[in-house]
Amino acid sequence: MVTAKDVKELREKTGAGMMDCKKALTECDGDMAKAIDWLREKGIAKAAKKADRIAAEGLSRVAVEGNTAVVFEVNTETDFVAKNEQFLGLLDTMKEVFLQVKPESLEAALAAEKDGKSIETMITEATATIGEKISLRRVAVVTKTDDEMFGSYMHMGGSISALALLKGKQDEAVAKDIAMQVASMNPGYVTRNDMPKEIVDHEREIQTEITKADEKLANKPEKVLAGIIEGRVSKNLQDMCLVEQPFFKNPDQKVGQYVKEAGAEIVSFVRFAVGEGIEKREDNFADEVMNQAFGN
Structure with a gap:
């Protein structure tokens, strides 16, 4: 019988995915050494050896089908992989499954x-074949009612994917404009009502200090100063x-x-920009070329 503890141990030893470790142990009747060889x-x-590499490139996707929409981001180590047919096929499969x-x-x-094959296993296999760490970073699924509408947009083939959910008059062009x-x-x-109070309060504190330090406003009444602060x-x-x-189509008009x-x-929106928030490793270019040339 394969236990959760065994799966955890195998995962720590190989870095392989949880589902793959469980399958390996099942295939090998719980024998740890044989499972590692498997x-x-x-x-x-x-592929697991690549687990410590930084994957900050890749592509995002947004897709709509009926009353369901999905936005997801898949990261790679370099942007070259984004043109790989196997990688693009993997994204298409994810879209369909999600x-x-x-x-x-x-x-x-x-x-x-x-x-019968998990997305995690597909990613691991693609990592082994392509030779770069590939990881599914995040997924957002949004559902709508019949009186709501989706607007979707992908920038530069998936460097940014955006989804907007609107209600009211059905107009696909308007919905897409909002996604853009x-x-x-x-x-x-x-x-503004969706913004956390602490963000507003923090900005008010900053503008209060700036206003108090402005000598030109020193003699202004408190009521006037309060108005200036709120305006800022x-x-x-x-x-x-x-x-x-x-x-964006008419800067003189608010969205x-x-x-x-x-x-x-507008009800809600989702925006995924590839690699945002990931600290990219700064490699020496000469070292990188040498590593690739000699397989280090």
């Missing part, structure tokens, strides 16, 4: 299967709120105005 023979343990399974977490997404706005202007929230807070926070941003005139309302 993983090596399948090329999975070899739309069908609707995984609620990254773990569920990795465990999702097609033809999200991709290009990177808002943090739909409206509003100005500095507006770019973080989608509805307050200038509309909120554009959507309202179209008879719609």
